[in-house]
Amino acid sequence: MSFWQKYVFSVDHKVIGMQYLLTGILMGVIGAYMSYVFRMQLAFPGKEVPFFGLVTAAEYNALITNHGSIMIFWFAMPVLIAAFGNFLIPLMIGADDMVFPRINRLSYQIFLLSAVILIVSFFVPGGGFGGAWTAYPPLSAKAEYNLTPWGSSLWLLAVALEFVAFLLGGINFITTLMNSRAKGMKYLDIPIVLWMIVIASILFMASVGPLIAGAIMLLFDQLIGTGFFDPSRGGDPVLWQHLFWFFGHPEVYVVLLPAMGIVAEVMTTFSRKKLFAYKTVLFTTIATGVLSFFVWAHHQFIAGIDPRMANIFTVTTVLISIPIAEMLFVYIATLYGGSIRFTTAMLFALAFLATFLIGGVTGIFLGASGADIYFHDTYFVIAHFHYTFVPIAVIAVFAGIYYWFPKMFGRFMNETLGKIHFWGTFLPFNTIFLPLFFTGAAGDHRRIFTYANFPQLATPGLQDLRIIATVSVVILICFQFLFFWNFFYSMFRGAKAGKNPWNANTLEWVAPSPPPHGNFDVFPEVYRGPYEFSVPGRAQDFWPQNEKA
Amino acid sequence: MLDFMSLLRESASTFARDIDHLIAWVAILGGFWWLIAEGVLVWLIVKFRHKEGVRAQYITGEKKEEMKWIHWPHNLILLCDVAIIIMAINVWYNVKQKLPPADDTIRVIGQQWSWRFVHSGKDGILGTPDDVETVEDLHVQVGKTYHFKLETTDVLHNFSVPVFRLKQDSIPGRVITGWFKPTMTGTFDIQCAEMCGIGHGIMMGRIHVQTPEEYDQWLSTQQKVAQSH
Numbered sequence: 001m002s003f004w005q006k007y008v009f010s011v012d013h014k015v016i017g018m019q020y021l022l023t024g025i026l027m028g029v030i031g032a033y034m035s036y037v038f039r040m041q042l043a044f045p046g047k048e049v050p051f052f053g054l055v056t057a058a059e060y061n062a063l064i065t066n067h068g069s070i071m072i073f074w075f076a077m078p079v080l081i082a083a084f085g086n087f088l089i090p091l092m093i094g095a096d097d098m099v100f101p102r103i104n105r106l107s108y109q110i111f112l113l114s115a116v117i118l119i120v121s122f123f124v125p126g127g128g129f130g131g132a133w134t135a136y137p138p139l140s141a142k143a144e145y146n147l148t149p150w151g152s153s154l155w156l157l158a159v160a161l162e163f164v165a166f167l168l169g170g171i172n173f174i175t176t177l178m179n180s181r182a183k184g185m186k187y188l189d190i191p192i193v194l195w196m197i198v199i200a201s202i203l204f205m206a207s208v209g210p211l212i213a214g215a216i217m218l219l220f221d222q223l224i225g226t227g228f229f230d231p232s233r234g235g236d237p238v239l240w241q242h243l244f245w246f247f248g249h250p251e252v253y254v255v256l257l258p259a260m261g262i263v264a265e266v267m268t269t270f271s272r273k274k275l276f277a278y279k280t281v282l283f284t285t286i287a288t289g290v291l292s293f294f295v296w297a298h299h300q301f302i303a304g305i306d307p308r309m310a311n312i313f314t315v316t317t318v319l320i321s322i323p324i325a326e327m328l329f330v331y332i333a334t335l336y337g338g339s340i341r342f343t344t345a346m347l348f349a350l351a352f353l354a355t356f357l358i359g360g361v362t363g364i365f366l367g368a369s370g371a372d373i374y375f376h377d378t379y380f381v382i383a384h385f386h387y388t389f390v391p392i393a394v395i396a397v398f399a400g401i402y403y404w405f406p407k408m409f410g411r412f413m414n415e416t417l418g419k420i421h422f423w424g425t426f427l428p429f430n431t432i433f434l435p436l437f438f439t440g441a442a443g444d445h446r447r448i449f450t451y452a453n454f455p456q457l458a459t460p461g462l463q464d465l466r467i468i469a470t471v472s473v474v475i476l477i478c479f480q481f482l483f484f485w486n487f488f489y490s491m492f493r494g495a496k497a498g499k500n501p502w503n504a505n506t507l508e509w510v511a512p513s514p515p516p517h518g519n520f521d522v523f524p525e526v527y528r529g530p531y532e533f534s535v536p537g538r539a540q541d542f543w544p545q546n547e548k549a
Numbered sequence: 550m551l552d553f554m555s556l557l558r559e560s561a562s563t564f565a566r567d568i569d570h571l572i573a574w575v576a577i578l579g580g581f582w583w584l585i586a587e588g589v590l591v592w593l594i595v596k597f598r599h600k601e602g603v604r605a606q607y608i609t610g611e612k613k614e615e616m617k618w619i620h621w622p623h624n625l626i627l628l629c630d631v632a633i634i635i636m637a638i639n640v641w642y643n644v645k646q647k648l649p650p651a652d653d654t655i656r657v658i659g660q661q662w663s664w665r666f667v668h669s670g671k672d673g674i675l676g677t678p679d680d681v682e683t684v685e686d687l688h689v690q691v692g693k694t695y696h697f698k699l700e701t702t703d704v705l706h707n708f709s710v711p712v713f714r715l716k717q718d719s720i721p722g723r724v725i726t727g728w729f730k731p732t733m734t735g736t737f738d739i740q741c742a743e744m745c746g747i748g749h750g751i752m753m754g755r756i757h758v759q760t761p762e763e764y765d766q767w768l769s770t771q772q773k774v775a776q777s778h
Contacts, residue, residue, distance in 0.1 A: 058747050132744040138721060139704040139746055145661065146746060231722025237705060238720060271597070276610030277619065302707070304720045307645040311638050318630050318637070325582075325626050329619045330610070332586065335593040337606030342598070350594060357586050361579040368633055370571045370640025374714045377707065377742040443711035445742045449750030456711070456738045534605040541604060 011101035012517045016108050017086030018408070023108075024078035027115060031070035032480070034063045036473055043463075043470035045450040060449040061130030062122070062151070068133030069155070072251070073162050074115055076393035080258040081166070081204070082111070084400055085173050085197045087408065091508035091515060092191050094182025094524045094546070099175045103168050111165035114158045121154035129155035132447060134244055137229035137237045141221040153222050160215040163208050170201035182507065182546075184526040188282075189545065191506050191530040192275060193261030195282055200257040203289050207250040214243035241303055245296035252388065253292045257285060259396035260327060263349045266399045267331065269504045270346035271338030272541050274531040276330050284323040284330075291320045301372050310369040317367030324360055328353065339534070339541075343502075344418030348399035351426050352391045359388030362437070377447075380440025383433045390429055398425070401487070406501045410513040411494030417486045424479025431472040435465040503542045506530045510546050561733040561758065562713035564644045569714070571640045578629045585622075644714075648728055651696040655687065659699075659706030659719045662748030664739060671768065681771045685754040690764045691734050699725040707743035710756055718743055731758040 007015060033051075038060055040049040048054050055063070086104065090097055098104045122128040129151040131140040140156075143149035177190070177198045217228040218240065227233020229240045268275050275281065297305060297313040331353055340346065362384040365371045375381060398421075405413050436444075439462055444451065451457040500509040508515075510524050524546035532543040560566055597605075608615060654675050656667035666687040670679030675698075689695055699708050701719040709716045710729070717727050739754035759767065 057750055060750070061744075061747060130747070134744075136705055136744070139744065145704050231720075236722075272605035274607065274609055276608065277616060278609075279611065280616070280619070301641075302645075302716050303718045304723060304725050307641070310641055310645070314637050314641070315634055318634050321630060322623065322627060326619060326623050328586065329622060332590050332593065333610060333615075333618060335590075335597055337608050338593075338597045339599045339603060339605040340594060340597050350590070353590055354587060357583055357590075361583045364579050364633060365572065365575050368571065368575055368637035370568055370637040370644065371575055373641070373644060373716055374568050374572065374711075376716055377709075443738075443740075445709065445740050447744045447749060448740075453751050453753050454738050454740060534607050536607055 009105065010517075011097070011105050013086045013090050013098045013101065013104060014408075014515065014519075016104050017083045017088075019108050020078045020086060020111070021083035023112060023115060024075050024083060027070050028075035028079070030119075031067050031075055032477055034067040034070070036477055038063045038067070039470040039473045041449070042451075043467040045452060055449075057449045058127060058130055058147070061132075061447070062128035062148070064447060065130050065132050066118070066122070066128055066155075069159065070118070071389070071393065072133070072255075073159060074118065076255045076389065077162075077166060078111060079397050080255050080262075080393060081173075081197060081200060082107070082169050084193075084258055084262060084404075085169070085201070087404070088508065089173055089176050089194055089197065090180065091407075091511055091519060092194055092506050093177065093180060093185060094507045094510075094520065094526065095176065095180035096518045096520070096523075098172045099179055100172050104172050107165045107168035107172070110161055110168070114161035114165060117154055117161065118158040121151045121158065124150035124154060126151055134248070135218070135240075136244075137218060137221065137240050141218060141229050143222070149222075153219065156215050156219050156222070160212055160219070163212050163215075166204060167208065170205045173198055173201045174205075182524050182526050185545075186526075188279065189526055189529050191261075192264045192278065192281055193258065196257035196261030196264075196285060199285055199289050200254045203250045203257075203292065204254045207247045207254075207293065210243045211247035214240055238300070238303060238305065241300050242296070245299045246293075249296040249299065250289075250292040253288055255392050256388070257289075259352070259392040260285075260331075262396050262400040262403075263331065263352050264334075265504075265506070266345045266349040266403045267334055268531045268533060269403070269502050270343055270349070271335050271340045272533045273334050273336075273338040274533055276333040276336075278529065278531065281327060281330055284326045288320065288323040288327070291316065291323065295320055295367075298367055298369075298372070301369050302376050314367060314369040318364060321360065321364060321367075328357060328360065343402070344413070344415055344422055345399045345402035347419065347422045347426075348395050348402065351422070352395045352399060355387060355395065355426075355429070356391040359384060359386075359391060362387060375440065377445055378440035379436045379444040379446060382446055383436035383440055386433045386436075390433070394425070394429075398422075398483070403502070404508075405487075405490065405494075406497030407508055407511075407513050407515070409491050409494070410497055411490055411492075412497050412501070413486050413490040413494060417482055421479055421482045421486065424482065425476060428472040428476035428479070432469045432476065435469045439465050439469075500544070503540070505532055505542050505544050507545055510544065559712050559733075560714065561731055561735070561737060562710075562715065563730040563732055564640070565712070565714040565732075567640050567643060571636050574636055575633055578633060582622075582626060582629070645727070648696065648726065649694050649730075651728065652693040653690075654696045654698065655689070656698045656700065657687070657708050657719075659701040659708065659741065659745070659752075661703050661746050662741070662752040664708075664741075664752070664754040666754075668768075668771075670772070679772065681768065683771075687739065687754060687756045688764060688767055689731055689756065689758055690761050691731050691758050694728060694730045696726055696728050699727065704745050705743045706741045706745050706752070709740045709742040710737060711740070712737045713756075716742055734758045734760060734763075 037052045041055040126148040220226040227235040229235045294316040298317040301310045526545045534541045658665040668681040669675045699719045706719045741752040
């Protein structure tokens with residue numbers, strides 16, 4: 001097979017997963033660069049930023065807008081759902097590929113197109129879209145307000161196309177899990193990560209429809225002067241907010257669930273423990289998914305909706321802490337009685353729990369309507385939000401990459417470099433976002449280009465905290481070069497890994513490393529659940545799903 | 550270094566104290582569970598680290614006596630949640646739903662990228678010829694209950710006065726009514742807290758909370774200005 005057939009136009013789920021992974025990481029690098037630029041502006045306002053130059057207010061807005069859009073739509077989703085979903089689903093259920101391999105390839109190609117359109121939008125007349133990643137009209141709907149006529153339309157087009165790509169991907173995930181399982185694999189024998197990816201896909205498919213419709217309506221408002229969101233033409237700007245957040249809040253769980261799944265796989269393997277209460281995890285996952293559709297308006301408490309609505313959404317929002325707390329407790333309980341090995345993957349998995357707990361607890365401040373009046377749109381929200389999303393999209397992703405790397409490439413990543421990378425990620429991450437809880441509590445609003453105009457916020461104490469956060473961003477970014485070196489060097493030169501280097505149970509470890517097109521030499525048959533570690537009376541402390549009694 | 554705390558302590562409206570108390574309660578209840586969860590996590594990580602020759606235990610977590618370790622904390626969290634919900638709704642009701650009778654009413658108009666304020670003037674009634682209009686500076690009297698009528702001429706803005714713990718979006722085509730009652734004299738920041746375009750970061754204003762005498766004096770200078778035009 002030629003290079004093009006093998007790596008570019010392949011229909012192999014693993015190649016497509018890898019394409020999603022690398023494209024997602026590349027977009028993540030661009031998003032991280034943007035955060036570096038605007039953090040530098042906040043810490044040292046008006047100074048030239050190395051590797052960028054002076055930041056104008058318009059550029060600042062475009063940077064924060066596209067940082068948010070990229071990190072969620074072009075980094076977290078493609079990596080967590082598409083990359084891990086594509087790579088893992090057929091392997092872990094013992095199938096040779098997705099049910100619709102060509103739709104799978106089409107999904108990636110549309111995703112790639114959307115990424116290209118987004119990048120192009122930075123370089124068109126007027127520059128990139130700067131109306132915040134939530135794109136509230138009328139600012140986003142009229143060029144006379146946002147001054148980025150091309151940028152805002154291309155941004156919207158890119159977002160809409162990206163959603164189409166993930167709709168196509170989701171169809172494959174759900175169908176494949178339901179239909180292609182190995183002989184003997186019952187629903188309760190499916191590894192929890194696959195359940196989580198598929199439930200996330202269902203959430204995505206059920207929530208994204210309104211937003212695709214909304215995006216098209218907003219495009220019409222921009223391009224042909226309709227007034228869906230313009231009150232002077234009979235529209236309503238708040239309608240967009242409902243459409244956006246009806247999707248936007250479940251979206252948090254769309255990326256959270258695969259991350260929780262990855263962490264479960266890593267934790268069980270490296271603590272040699274059965275997942276505590278598998279069925280409870282599964283049912284709380286479903287409960288979280290269902291509840292996530294009834295919380296969206298907590299983003300709109302002070303948006304001018306009928307104030308009575310805030311009461312209903314306070315109840316649902318605070319109550320979603322129940323299944324989430326249950327899931328986290330179950331994960332912590334899994335460690336009890338274990339034999340924990342601190343591999344790099346395990347360190348990241350444990351760090352996920354430790355940091356996500358902070359994200360979860362601080363969310364209650366924002367879900368409680370009375371407290372949200374003060375915290376809304378401050379840096380407290382930013383800190384909370386990143387304490388949920390960085391564990392999800394960065395820390396859990398690293399856990400997954402270090403864990404499955406031997407399967408992806410047949411080689412190990414270097415563990416020493418990995419551990420340095422872990423501490424170089426975990427510590428600065430905390431010193432970026434812990435200070436921001438305090439600046440937010442002190443009244444720092446988000447999306448402000450410089451605080452020099454606000455006498456109460458331009459104090460040295462607050463500026464010190466902003467500088468600490470910014471310096472930490474730079475340190476965090478520097479340590480990621482170590483990861484890239486380790487990743488690409490190990491891909492070709494790392495120590496060779498066998499089929500099942502971690503002594504794990506799930507079916508992907510039955511396939512050769514790396515698995516060829518078609519995955520398995522002999523298709524496995526399944527006899528038991530995925531987490532039968534340390535079963536009494538057995539010589540080995542693991543018991544692969546395909547091993548006959 | 551720690552003087553950012555001063556802003557947290559500064560609460561200059563009647564409901565600011567209520568919101569601060571709610572925040573403190575959420576911090577106490579959430580912080581309690583957070584400490585327990587992190588503590589148990591760290592304890593387990595240290596206690597059950599891999600030791601040569603010691604094998605992990607086989608625990609399914611499906612038996613009743615195992616699940617109680619999850620269910621009990623879980624039930625207690627539910628209780629804390631209910632308490633937080635009741636407190637939150639109570640504060641919300643007082644700040645956003647219940648409108649106490651007004652001593653005076655002001656118009657607040659957001660536009661790209663400044664705030665316009667219309668004061669009711671000597672007669673205390675909006676929409677009369679003695680109204681006083683200002684840009685970026687809002688003057689109010691300490692101890693009086695104000696209703697504000699929030700409008701916008703273009704995009705969404707958000708009328709935010711951090712020391713009042715007050716925040717409200719404005720929406721084109723609507724007039725949103727809210728209230729506040731200042732308790733402390735001084736000059737404080739007004740910010741726009743909703744992304745409103747290129748000038749969003751410089752869209753600021755000042756609120757001057759004055760004694761009745763200071764306010765009257767300011768009002769008379771304004772009306773002199775108006776008459777001289």
